[in-house]
Each structure stands twice: as structure tokens, then as C-alpha cells.
Amino acid sequence: MQALAIDLGGSHATCAIVDERSILASEIVTTDGTIGLRPVLPEIVRAFHRLLEQTHLKASDCLGIGFSFCGLVDSRTSEIVSTNQKYDDARGLDLKTWAKSELGVRLRLENDARMALLGERYAGAGRGFDDIVMTTLGTGIGGAAMISGKLLRGKHAQAGCLGGHIPVLFGGRQCTCGAIGCAEAEASGWSLPLIAREWPGFVQSRLAQEKAVNFESLFRLAKAQDPVALALRDRCLQVWATATVGLIHAYDPEIVIFGGGVMESADAILPHIQSYVEKHAWTPWGKVKVRAAELGNSAGIFGAIPLLSEEA
Ligand SMILES: [Zn+2]
Known part of the structure; x- marks a missing residue:
């Protein structure tokens, strides 16, 4: 089982392909020069195409995109609810449609602290x-x-x-x-x-x-x-x-x-x-x-x- 993953922090987005045990490939997309998320999205798509090529996978081999965002999000609708001076243009952005049209996969969005908990439970200190x-x-x-x-x-x-x-x-x-x-x-x-x-x-x-x-x-x-x-x-x-x-x-x-x-x-x-x-x-x-x-x-x-x- 593999998934595409995005971890968006203040200065960069980490794009990766993961399986149950390890990160198969990853790339950093810098967001330092922009205050918006929209200009970064095409870079993220290009990074995923390179990562898929490296790992000889197709996007359809993956469960989808799990997107970790540094702000308040509503994971039921995968909408960004509140930002803090960075990525303010992300509110109202339809990331689910973006993922479907650009990579042909589904997307789920969650707050970064919750994603860290999910990750630690899956593969780290919270196992069991x-x-x-x-x-x-x-x-x-x-x-x-x-x-x-x-x-x-x-x-x-x-x-x-x-x-x-x-x-x-x-x-x-x-x-x-x-x-x-x-x-x-x-x-x-x-x-x-x-x-x-x-x-x-x-x-x-x-x-x-x-x-x-x-x-x-x-x-x-x-x-x-x-x-x-x-x-x-x-x-x-x-x-x-x-x-x-x-x-x-x-x-x-x-x-x-x-x-x-x-x-x-x-x-x-x-x-x-x-x-x-x-x-x-x-x-x-x-x-x-x-x-x-x-x-x-x-x-x-x-x-x-x-x-x-x-x-x-
Ligand atoms: Zn406080």
C-alpha cells in the first residue's frame, strides 16, 4: 500500500511517496518566496510526477494524497478553515478537485498536529x-x-x-x-x-x-x-x-x-x-x-x- 503525502509548513512543502514502513521517495518544494498556496500547487504536481517516475509507480497505485496543513482545517470537507498570515489564499481552495484533475487521485486534508499524531501512531511512538x-x-x-x-x-x-x-x-x-x-x-x-x-x-x-x-x-x-x-x-x-x-x-x-x-x-x-x-x-x-x-x-x-x- 502506498500513498502520496504533502506536509506543508511555513517555509516549504515536503512531497513524498510512503508505504507502511518507509518513505520511498521525497522532494522539498520551497514556499519561502511566496505568501500564497496557489502558486505552489503546480510545483507540487511536478514534484509528484518526478517521484512517481523514480519509484516506477502510477498515481493510481496510491491510496490518494494525504495533505498535512499548518492551520485549522475541516477534514470532513478537506477545506482550509483558518490560516495565520501564510497561505491566506488557501481558504476556499478546492483541493479535492485539484488532486483529481491534476493527478487523478482523491485527497484528504488534515491539520499538521493531527497528522503528526496519526503518523506516530502508525509508525512511531504511538504504535499499539x-x-x-x-x-x-x-x-x-x-x-x-x-x-x-x-x-x-x-x-x-x-x-x-x-x-x-x-x-x-x-x-x-x-x-x-x-x-x-x-x-x-x-x-x-x-x-x-x-x-x-x-x-x-x-x-x-x-x-x-x-x-x-x-x-x-x-x-x-x-x-x-x-x-x-x-x-x-x-x-x-x-x-x-x-x-x-x-x-x-x-x-x-x-x-x-x-x-x-x-x-x-x-x-x-x-x-x-x-x-x-x-x-x-x-x-x-x-x-x-x-x-x-x-x-x-x-x-x-x-x-x-x-x-x-x-x-x-
Ligand atoms: Zn493562546
Whole structure:
């Protein structure tokens, strides 16, 4: 069984052909020079033709296209519901008709955090589990939840997606979503530099001398015992652990999977969250597992087959 897969992020689209075990071929289509999705679509079609040629497959050999999109989508209709300054022209775009006319295949669209969960369950850290919460720590905090083997979607396609917007701090920072004190406003790629700049002693810290205040520099300098980096890192861990207890109480998972580039420092993150969860989550049935994602940037690509195989 094979599928065509598109994983569209902020700066590029990964186009790939996957089967149950591996990525058979892939190509990156850059979207850096455009703010729209429409100009990128012909490039994606050309990339798929090259990939099919490389793998000696026809599009009709594939289940269809599983499309992972970095915004809110309605997977029932495969429509893009909400974008955030990038690909704003994608709303109202009929991608199903585009896939049919350009490649002769069906298409299903899903939000990138949900696709990452589907992928990790299919081929990564979530194998064998039906009740999963996945949190992706990056510029923002992505979320997705699966209950009894079904992705949680909800009436407005938002259910389970807003894990990063669970408020963790009453009277905290203003978030981009409109709420206050969200996990994302308190510990994410975009909020970290803002928080660091206001931190007592920041100007004298080694962190202030870095080119960029991000999770990479934060975790590196915390490991080197820079006091400001240590304090900020521990604050991030506390925010993520608090949000995780909220997510466990909301969705009743067996396992919580953490993804995102910061998981290169999983050793500094997961034990803290695991012990906080064991102490503070109300789970009389046993212990929720806290694990790192296994598929890295490929998780969304591996979501294509399970998405296309879902029962309507
Ligand atoms: Zn928010």
C-alpha cells in the first residue's frame, strides 16, 4: 500500500511517496518566496510526477494524497478553515478537485498536529495505543488527541487542536489566540525571547550574548549551568508539565507524545514531565506514559496512509 503525502509548513512543502514502513521517495518544494498556496500547487504536481517516475509507480497505485496543513482545517470537507498570515489564499481552495484533475487521485486534508499524531501512531511512538495526546513544541505548541482509535475533531474542527492554548497561568501573558496565560504564551518558540528579555539578570547572562534566544540556546546554556538559562528552562518545563496534566484530565490518554525540535533535549524534559504527571494527574487506573516522538519531521508524512484509510 502506498500513498502520496504533502506536509506543508511555513517555509516549504515536503512531497513524498510512503508505504507502511518507509518513505520511498521525497522532494522539498520551497514556499519561502511566496505568501500564497496557489502558486505552489503546480510545483507540487511536478514534484509528484518526478517521484512517481523514480519509484516506477502510477498515481493510481496510491491510496490518494494525504495533505498535512499548518492551520485549522475541516477534514470532513478537506477545506482550509483558518490560516495565520501564510497561505491566506488557501481558504476556499478546492483541493479535492485539484488532486483529481491534476493527478487523478482523491485527497484528504488534515491539520499538521493531527497528522503528526496519526503518523506516530502508525509508525512511531504511538504504535499499539488507541488513546493518545500529542503535543508538538515549536514556534507555537501544536496539539492533537485520539480517543478509542479515533482522532478528536469536533463540530468546528478545533477539538484537541488547541492544547497549546490551555491556560496555565491566571493573569499571565497575552496570547496570540486572544486568551491569557496559555501554555504557548508562557513557553513556546515565539514567547521565549519576550519572556527572556524581561527576566531579571538577562542582560548579564550568556543567553543575552547568543544570536538568538531559542530552545536550542536555552537548553545548551542550561546544561552549562548558566543561571538565567537554568531558571528559564525550568519555567518552560513547569509550563509544559502543567499543561500536560490539563490535557490528561481532558482526554484520558494512555500515552502523551512530545514532538518538535526541542525534543533533542528529551533527556532534560521527559523525566520532569513524567514525575510531575505522576504526582499531579488524577489517574487512579495507573500511570500515563510520557514519550518522545520517534519520526521527527516525517511524522506528518507517515500520517497519509492512516488518514486515507480512515472510515468516514
Ligand atoms: Zn493562546
